[in-house]
Amino acid sequence: xxxxxLPSPLQSxxxxxxxxxxxxxxxxxxxxxxxxxxxxxxxxxxxxxxxxTHAPVANELLPRPLLSGLPPQRLYTHPDEQIxxxxxxxxxxxxxKEGNTSALEVKAEPEREWILPTRLSEKWTxxxxxxxxxxxxxxxxxxxxxxxxxxxxNPWRTTKRIVLATADTDSTVVxxxxxxxxxxxxxx
Amino acid sequence: MAPDSNPVPxxxxxxxxxxxxxxxxxxxxxHVRRTHNICGVLIGTIPNLSQQNVFLGIPLELTxxxxxxLVERGHAYIVNDVKQHREGLMEMKRADRLEWMKxxxxxxxxxxxEALLKAEERSEKALRGKGLVGKGHGDTESVNSxxxxxxxxxxxxxxxxxxxxxxxxxxxxxxxxxxxxxxPPLPLAPISSALPLPAxxxxxxLFRYLHSRGYFFMPGLRFGCNYSxxxxxxxxxxxxxxxxxxxxxxxxxxxxxxxGGRLGTGVKKAYLLGGEDSDAQAEVEENGLEVKPVRxxxxxxxxx
Numbered sequence: 001x002x003x004x005x006l007p008s009p010l011q012s013x014x015x016x017x018x019x020x021x022x023x024x025x026x027x028x029x030x031x032x033x034x035x036x037x038x039x040x041x042x043x044x045x046x047x048x049x050x051x052x053t054h055a056p057v058a059n060e061l062l063p064r065p066l067l068s069g070l071p072p073q074r075l076y077t078h079p080d081e082q083i084x085x086x087x088x089x090x091x092x093x094x095x096x097k098e099g100n101t102s103a104l105e106v107k108a109e110p111e112r113e114w115i116l117p118t119r120l121s122e123k124w125t126x127x128x129x130x131x132x133x134x135x136x137x138x139x140x141x142x143x144x145x146x147x148x149x150x151x152x153x154n155p156w157r158t159t160k161r162i163v164l165a166t167a168d169t170d171s172t173v174v175x176x177x178x179x180x181x182x183x184x185x186x187x188x
Numbered sequence: 189m190a191p192d193s194n195p196v197p198x199x200x201x202x203x204x205x206x207x208x209x210x211x212x213x214x215x216x217x218x219h220v221r222r223t224h225n226i227c228g229v230l231i232g233t234i235p236n237l238s239q240q241n242v243f244l245g246i247p248l249e250l251t252x253x254x255x256x257x258l259v260e261r262g263h264a265y266i267v268n269d270v271k272q273h274r275e276g277l278m279e280m281k282r283a284d285r286l287e288w289m290k291x292x293x294x295x296x297x298x299x300x301x302e303a304l305l306k307a308e309e310r311s312e313k314a315l316r317g318k319g320l321v322g323k324g325h326g327d328t329e330s331v332n333s334x335x336x337x338x339x340x341x342x343x344x345x346x347x348x349x350x351x352x353x354x355x356x357x358x359x360x361x362x363x364x365x366x367x368x369x370x371x372p373p374l375p376l377a378p379i380s381s382a383l384p385l386p387a388x389x390x391x392x393x394l395f396r397y398l399h400s401r402g403y404f405f406m407p408g409l410r411f412g413c414n415y416s417x418x419x420x421x422x423x424x425x426x427x428x429x430x431x432x433x434x435x436x437x438x439x440x441x442x443x444x445x446x447x448g449g450r451l452g453t454g455v456k457k458a459y460l461l462g463g464e465d466s467d468a469q470a471e472v473e474e475n476g477l478e479v480k481p482v483r484x485x486x487x488x489x490x491x492x
Contacts, residue, residue, distance in 0.1 A: 044492055075490060120446075123439040126463045130483050163490055166442050175490035176449045182401065183486040184419070184428050185458035 010038050010171075024053040025065050029117075033065040036117040036165045039173045045072045048112070048143055055135040063131050067115040067165075068140030074108040075163070076177055079186050081108075081156035111154060112140045114162040116178075120169070133160050133180040159183055199262060201377050202255050203247075203269035209255035209386065210247040210269075213369045217248045224263055225404050226254050227422060246368055252386040253395040254405070260396075261475055265382035272381070276374035288373040296362030304360065391415070391433025393464035397482035398431065400473075408432075411451065417460065429460040429486065436466040445487055453489035461485045 007015070014031040033051055040046040049069035055062055077085070089104040096102075114136050118124070138160055139153065160180040167173045196219040203210045211217050211228065220226040232245040250258075258264035388395075391414040395405065404418040408430060417429040430452045434440060440461075448459035462484030470478040 075492075076488075118442055120442055122442060124442060124445075125437050125439055126434055126461070126465075126483060126485075127436050127467075129485060130465070164442075164445070164487075166446060174446060175492040176446060177488045177490045178445075179458075179486040179488075180483075181486065182398070182429070182460065182484050183458065185452070185456060185486070185488060187456055 009042075010035060013038055024061060029064045032119060032167065033067055033117045035167055035171070036115060036173060037067055037069075039165075039167075039171075040067070040069055040115065043173075046070060047072075050140075050143060052140075056137050056141045058135075060135065062135045063128060065117070066132070066136065066162075067117065068112055069115060070112050071110050074110050075113055076111075076161065077108055077186065078156045079184060081154075082186070084156075111157065112142065114140050114160075116162050116164050118164060118166050120166050129178070132162065136160060136162065197376060199379065200258075200264045201267040202250065202258065202264050204266050204383055204386075205269050209250040209252065209266070211250065212247050214246060217246065220258065220263075221421070224258060224261075225399060225402060226250065226258060227404055227406060228254060229407065251407075252388050253392050256386045256388050256392065257396055257399050259382075259385055260477055265379050266384075266386065267377040267381065268383055269377075272377045273370065273374070276370070280373065284373060292365050292367070293362045296365050297360070299363040299365070300360050303363070389414075389433070390435055390438075390463075391431075393480070393482050394431055394433035394460075394462040394484065396479070397462065397484065398429075403428075411455070411457075413448065413459070416457075427457055429458050431460040431462065431484075434461060434463045436463050438463070449487040449489050452487070459487040461487065 014034050016034070037049050037051070041049055046069040049067055052066045052068060053062060054060060085106050085108055086104065089106045093102060093104060116132055138157060161183075162178050162180075164176045164178050165173055166176070196213075196216050200216050200219070203212065211220070217228070220228075228248040228250045230244040230246065231249045232247050234240055255264070255266065259266060395415060398415075398417055399405070402419075404420065404422055404425075405415045406418065406422050406427065408415045410416075411430045413430040413432045415431045416427040417431050418425050418427045430448060432444075432448065445459070445461065448461070452459040462482055464480045465483050466480065468481050470480045472478055
């Protein structure tokens with residue numbers, strides 16, 4: 001018999017058997033990660049989203065399942081890199097001899113990001129956040145399909161960063177970039 | 189920058205009065221700002237215009253973190269100023285006191301004379317502007333010697349003398365001086381009498397960490413944090429961080445991070461959350477200070 005109300009795509013994702021079978025962390029943490037993954041994929045058009053239950057280097061269990069993924073545009077540009085990119089774009093425009101009328105074409109390739117799924121009702125401490133940072137690498141590992149063409153490493157990416165995804169009970173998800181260290185702010 | 193007229197003692201005394209850490213000497217205030225990245229807050233106002241709180245002057249109040257970081261790094265020591273003054277003034281000899289009063293009178297007289305000279309210069313300039321000075325108007329016999337050779341102006345002056353607004357020198361009163369510091373006449377407090385390290389809030393490790401990296405600090409209340417952190421002198425730079433210090437195991441709401449991050453990004457700053465790693469090994473700094481490492485996280489809105 002068909003149910004009166006069809007389950008939402010998110011609900012069917014959370015009830016996915018494969019997700020339920022992964023026993024590395026509490027099911028609530030897995031469904032939270034699935035919710036954030038769903039939000040990134042369908043609301044923000046991210047691609048290559050992967051779930052990480054174990055640290056990429058030491059292969060130890062992470063404090064909770066993390067996600068990694070590729071945003072459609074560059075998510076974060078360090079202010080020093082931004083200056084460099086703008087200079088580069090200015091030079092390129094001069095070479096094309098278009099004068100100052102055409103817009104600057106800033107070329108910043110998107111980069112893979114770590115995502116830490118959290119709930120707004122949770123309490124966090126510095127110790128727990130530090131443990132998450134200790135478990136991750138500077139850049140998330142590339143999925144196998146992309147490995148062959150190997151993205152060049154960005155020399156400006158020198159501190160670990162993670163996208164803190166916080167989900168509220170009304171399914172709103174907000175995203176904040178957290179750097180591991182003192183990193184000067186963007187001048188946007 | 190011009191060298192200080194009077195040298196700054198090293199280590200320098202910080203006056204502790206009713207639990208507040210104060211600096212009274214303008215040379216010391218500019219010295220700590222220039223060489224130790226300590227800004228403090230000016231709190232002095234005019235006694236009979238205490239509502240005037242836009243342009244405040246000395247004394248400079250230091251937060252307990254600022255006072256402590258200066259003491260820990262050996263640049264300063266804390267003095268119980270009330271005790272120091274009571275004892276110093278009790279033990280002062282009568283002859284010394286009279287000598288000091290005379291010295292103040294002498295300085296006051298000098299100030300009055302300078303002020304008089306300036307006033308005369310001003311009035312002369314104003315008169316010259318109106319083309320009146322050639323006739324000798326406004327000159328007084330005491331100071332201006334230029335006109336004295338001119339017989340005509342001498343007569344003129346004699347006629348005008350009672351009308352002239354400037355008092356002759358014999359009536360000059362010494363300006364009353366209130367010195368901002370009390371040494372001299374009192375000697376500097378001995379370092380052996382220094383008070384213990386100031387008690388500091390739990391945000392101190394983050395303060396010390398950022399201060400050691402050359403950042404400047406202003407109070408953070410207007411941004412809802414402990415400190416607004418500047419990459420250079422606050423008169424030249426915008427602040428980079430809204431810093432809040434927490435303990436390693438202190439629980440905080442994610443809403444605090446989101447609120448701080450959102451506010452910071454709105455004003456082109458990052459929200460900085462940091463604290464001392466209580467599990468880590470203490471490291472010994474070059475001045476022999478044992479310090480546990482501080483972990484700081486910079487938070488910005490992702491723009492998604």
